[in-house]
Amino acid sequence: MFSLLWLAPTLPLAGFLILATVGARLPRRVNTALGVGSVGLAALVSLLLAAAWAAAPPGAYTQTLWTWLHVGTFAPGITFYLDPLALVMLLVVTGVGFLIHVYAAWYMQDDPSIRRFFAYMNLFVAMMVVLVLADNLPLLYLGWEGVGLCSYLLIGFWYREPGNVKAAMKAFLITRIGDTALIIGLFLLFAQLGTVQIQALLAAAPGLTPAAATWAAALLLGGAVGKSAQLPLQTWLPDAMAGPTPVSALIHAATMVTAGVYLIARMHGIFTQAPGVMTAVAVIGAVTMLMAACSALAQRDLKRVLAYSTMSQVGMMFMALGVGAWTAAIFHFMTHAFFKALLFLGAGVVIHALGGEQDVTKMGGLRKTLPGVYWALLIGALSLAGFPFVTAGFYSKDAILYLSWTAARGAPWLWALGWFTAFLTAVYAFRMIFLVFHGPAVQAHPVRDARVSVPLGILAVLSVIGGFVLLPRVLGGFAPFAAFLRPVLPEPPQRDGGIFEVVLLAASAVASLGGIGVAYLLFARRRTTSPDAGLARFWRQGWGFDALYDRLVVHPYLWLAQECRHDVVDAFYHGLADVCLMLNGWLSALQNGRVRWYAGALVAGAVLLLALLVWR
Amino acid sequence: MILLALILIPLLGGLLAWWAERFGTRATRWVALVATVLQLGVAAGIWAVHPGGGQTWWLDYARPWIPQFGIGLHLALDGFSLLLVLLTGVIGVLSVAASWEGITVKVGFFHFNLLWTLAGITGIFLSFDLFLFYVCWEVMLVPLYFLIDVWGHEERHFAAKKFFIFTQTAGLFLLLGMLGLVLTVAARFHVLTFDYFTLMQHPLGLYPLARWLMLGFFLAFAVKLPAVPLHTWLPDAHTQAPVAGSVDLAGLVLKVGAYGLMRLTLPLFPEISRAFAPIALTLAVLGILYGAVLAFAQTDLKRLVAYTSISHMGFVLLGIFSFNTMAWLGVTIILLAHGLSTGALFIFVGILNDRVKTRDITRMGGLWARAPILGGLTLFFALAALGLPGLGTFVGELLVLQGTFLVQPLFAVLASLGFILSSIYALWMLQRVFFGPPAPHVEARDVKPHETAMLAAAIALTLWLGLYPQPMLDTARAGVAQMLSTPEGGTP
Amino acid sequence: MNIIFYLAAAVAIVATLLVVTRLNAVHALLYLIVSLLAVAVVFYTLGAPFVAALEVIIYAGAIMVLFVFVIMMLNLGPQATETERGWAEPELWFGPALLCGVLLGEVIYLILRMPTGTTLARVGTPEQVGVALYGPYLLGVELASLLLLAGLVGAYHLGRRAPHEEPGGGV
């Protein structure tokens, strides 16, 4: 049964190939069916694998298709490695991916380039699966770059708009900076440990010198930071919302953006050797989480609210990784994939219903026209805000908050930042709900389609029940998720909870409920709009990072390119040529065509030669 | 004997193609195509029937030529040379196909020059006598000069002269170095010979003059490669050459520089080259970054592609002067992959120029709407240029950088910045040409079938190199190891 | 005999000086013939009677006749003399004269510095010259004949007025 593993990436890849080559000759319906179906089959394969795993866990399963290249001990293969962590990722990627594909079949139904859309989407799923199943770092890098490429192509999908293409370029380039750090990390790890196989690296990691471990972990972190839009490489994510909404849901919320989390969790053996970098991970996560939450609060564009929210939630996962709470991070990744995909898909319906309007301040009262979407988004927002005891978001967030204090690497101030972020999260989530669905009603087209309601429904259910797989100890400690992942991801050493756990649990609940309450007061009762100045403006523009990078990096580079444009080195050769021409001018002036002049020169030469004889 | 055939096929094919012009240009084109396909077929045949295994020299052919001076007609073939000969065959076919419609004047003479250039290049890859090497070097250059000067674009005369002056000066350095080497060896060991293997058995070591001889050998090939700051002939030549000329230049002529460094400069002067490595590595990193920055700054599409070549050849130089097998195998892959992908990019520019009658990217835009297939194909090669994993260039650069990192981590890290800069220019090019609102007054048909076929072949080969380069690596390994096996022994 | 040498030498120098300074080409030619005849005498005094005879016959005779023919063909009249006067400006002469003066000074210095000797009165009969010519110098003779042939062909080719050429078409 596990030998079917190779189908998981191959099916979407085949979908891509068919769509890219012969798709032009096929009708739109067939193209759509191909695009959705290939991912659906991949999801089915994943489910089969999961069922097989549940029946008889093999520990880990490795499948080598062929040797990619082999030079000495540098021998990455096209090899897939399935373990519990990879399986969780695989299920989420293909499962959520399939739901989003179904939704996209509705969302993109009128787009003339639907074939191209599904080709890119299928390629993305294939690459993401390669990423999570990769057995060695070069193959992981292949998937890593592949998803980056698809992200680029899909952000710039509507290429006629120059702004979209610019956003796509920005996303690719900024993540590429991180990718370069990642590949240098790969070089370093091979140079130190003599292998690129991930499991072998993890096994050999304790043999690293502290300096090498720190460098390697820092470089890997660089890659993760770029892909997951964390400080200081976070600026691309809000602009990436230029892509179609299913893209935002799949790539920029559920899967690709969390690849950094996966990378760090996958390579945790290296990170545990580098405590300094672990702290850096936690701090980066915490700061990003807080800053992004503030920005989300000030956004007017519906999708940008969700983008900053994603950034903030991924920051929370990073904080979890930084304190060693690997399982909690992956848990939050999973629940986040459910509710954030749900939110994005719902937001897509809203935008569609309003004819492309994305400004939340111009929306309102939509719960009458779009009741189904209202409920779906409400569930999503509740889960995002961590509504106590019934939503998945509550349990995953609480696990992180709890460990951020009580884990050995945790600290009260990390918890405090997390708690405050959770509060802000509730505020902005319900600001969105209240502004969009309550208040005075605006004109909208109702949407009724199974391709919308089924994915939304499934995701809504998952957003609720997805949390009951890892309950805190005080609520019974039912934790099959942690048990499942334990062979791969160790539990962090932690202090004994006891009553303290109850207190923290209550605090989380308070943050969530308090945030919702504040949102109700501010936005449901009064419909406060943030002013376009001061702090709100600063937050809305993402804390001014774009302007800063423009000034520090982009403009100097453009200046440099402009200065060098005509190849400064060539000036030297042109100078050389000019000198030659000048000498030529002098010499050709001597060549004046007069016979007597030549004869005179001859005589002068004779005089000189004889003079030599005379003086000798 | 079969080695001689590899050179003679294009040589005679060229004459025949010229002569066949009296039966019409179609005859000429078909003769040229048959000759290149035949050469490719022979090379592929050698590869197919070779049993594999560890032996270094696959074939050897030696006849005396001018025995008084120790000059012989010595041809030999190892796996490394074979791969480059195969590349020559592929690029040859591509360049004949690429000029199928573009070249309309003096068709016979054009194909004569094209095939003789190919013959010269093949000869360089097979010659193991320095004198013969130099003869082939010249056979390559002169027809190329005509290709640029007669069939080039608007500033072709300038570009052709610049090309010729640079490469001829480089050839002069090569000649001086060769003669100096031969005479020094003759003076020290009383063996007057131009034979590569005999010279290899008489190492000069750290003999004082050897430093200058090595410099001569280095400069000659560094101009050809080209290494910054000796590169300025390349943008002009690439820009002004006809499509087939650009494809040849990028696909093959630059490879000759790398080949020369790997086959001659380093094995003949191992100690001095090692001492020289820091300078060469610095030049390599400079080339990678400088080429990428300048590529981004260009508005002429061909010039842009030309500067990307400079950037990529920086990786080649970096790998060569890292002195280890991994980097050298990476260089081999880069040579093959860059030949294909840059050659294809030039074909694409040619197609584009044919459609929109300009190479100025500020006057293009939104072409995707008009020519989606062309866009998709170009996207592929732009991605190959920026080093996307799974495509040939990446495998080469990965091995080069990893190999370099083992011995010179700092240079490898600096060179890795090229990944970032290369994505800037590649995406910028895509954006200016294909995305954005469609430019007005641009009528663009999509690709024709034979153009698709050419590019599809290049795509298939690039993917092969990117996903399963192992056959190439195995083929090249013994030869590369042999070149690296210096008195001190190469780093594994 | 000595006196004859010095006398002839003086005549040669004076006649040559006049050749150089004449404005009329025919006059210059006549003075040149005088100079050549004087040199022939010098040859005789130096013990080379055969060469003296050749000097008179070929140089003064044949070659000078060629000049005369050409001058006649060009049909230079009195206005040619006027043109020549216009060209003979002092500043035009100054540089060459100075240069040649220096050269002559150097030559004289070198000649006077070298170990001297005297000439022999009689060194070779025409017979001896002939033996030398057709003995060790045979190759030179052959080459000279070729040279003459080339001169003949060249002169014929150049002297022919090409029918399609226009006068004043540039050299």
Added chain:
Amino acid sequence: MATVPVAHGLLLAGVLFALGLVALLGRRNVIFMLLAVEIMLNAAGVAFIAAGARWGRVDGQVMFLFILTMAAAEVSVGLALVLQFYNRTRTLDVDAATSMKG
């Protein structure tokens, strides 16, 4: 028979040569330049004869014969050139021939 010091013969040759040279450089008329060339060739002949007489060998005379031959060839070609030159430029001014200017 009394003899002449060889230096005197050579001096005569030198003076004649210098005079010819002055004429060659100073005059613009092609015919005069040819005449000057003749003077110089003749001077060279004098030097050969004097040197031959010094050593009592006939080689000097042989050399003079060669000079003579050469002079004949030179004059014939040179005069043909003069004619051609005059036909084309309608002048004998040698400075009119500057088309080889670099």
